[in-house]
Amino acid sequence: MARLLLRGFEIRKGYLDNAAQRRLIDALRPILKSAPLFRPMTPSGKEMSVRMTSAGDLGWVTDKAGYRYQDQHPKGMDWPEIPEPVLAIWQDLVGRDRAPDCCLINYYGEDARMGLHQDKDEADFSWPVLSVSLGDDALFRIGNTTRGGKTESLWLNSGDVVIMGGPARLTYHGVDRIRFKSSKLLPKGGRINLTLRVAR
Ligand code: SIN
Ligand code: MN
Numbered sequence: 001m002a003r004l005l006l007r008g009f010e011i012r013k014g015y016l017d018n019a020a021q022r023r024l025i026d027a028l029r030p031i032l033k034s035a036p037l038f039r040p041m042t043p044s045g046k047e048m049s050v051r052m053t054s055a056g057d058l059g060w061v062t063d064k065a066g067y068r069y070q071d072q073h074p075k076g077m078d079w080p081e082i083p084e085p086v087l088a089i090w091q092d093l094v095g096r097d098r099a100p101d102c103c104l105i106n107y108y109g110e111d112a113r114m115g116l117h118q119d120k121d122e123a124d125f126s127w128p129v130l131s132v133s134l135g136d137d138a139l140f141r142i143g144n145t146t147r148g149g150k151t152e153s154l155w156l157n158s159g160d161v162v163i164m165g166g167p168a169r170l171t172y173h174g175v176d177r178i179r180f181k182s183s184k185l186l187p188k189g190g191r192i193n194l195t196l197r198v199a200r
Contacts, residue, residue: 128165
């Protein structure tokens with residue numbers, strides 16, 4: 001299990017084996033049923049190409065009113081609880097005395113991508129953001145702590161975990177594209193990325 005450091009991002013290649021990946025997908029299935037994926041809109045009115053939902057006390061949403069965390073799904077229901085096997089990853093890699101209060105679930109279909117951005121809607125940047133990749137490979141791009149400048153990219157595969165913390169907590173990052181159907185984990189293809197956050 002290789003551990004890479006790239007611009008302060010710690011990348012645990014193959015942290016989850018196949019069985020663990022499958023257990024996570026099984027744990028996510030009821031969540032996606034009770035809090036369905038929705039297509040978010042940026043504050044400027046552009047539809048994002050990923051679809052998303054959340055688990056936890058808070059979920060991340062965006063619409064014309066802006067980027068924010070809120071305690072309900074846009075359709076009005078509470079977010080489901082973060083499943084135990086997801087919390088166990090945080091416990092193992094971050095530990096400390098707080099559990100994440102948000103697990104953002106992003107689904108990348110064939111043409112989905114995510115532009116370079118910072119995760120900065122959380123109250124306390126001393127907590128890392130932990131990202132779990134499931135399903136198709138994704139070309140992940142890492143920039144700098146300010147907009148612009150040179151970037152570096154790497155492929156994230158199913159089972160990889162990235163810890164974005166410390167001085168890299170506010171580093172720009174994004175996903176250029178996925179390699180659709182490169183993984184057999186999700187029967188219909190695509191990629192699920194979980195990001196665990198301490199939002200409050
Ligand atoms: C994100 O930055 O929120 C998602 C990153 C990823 O999909 O790997
Ligand atoms: Mn992000």
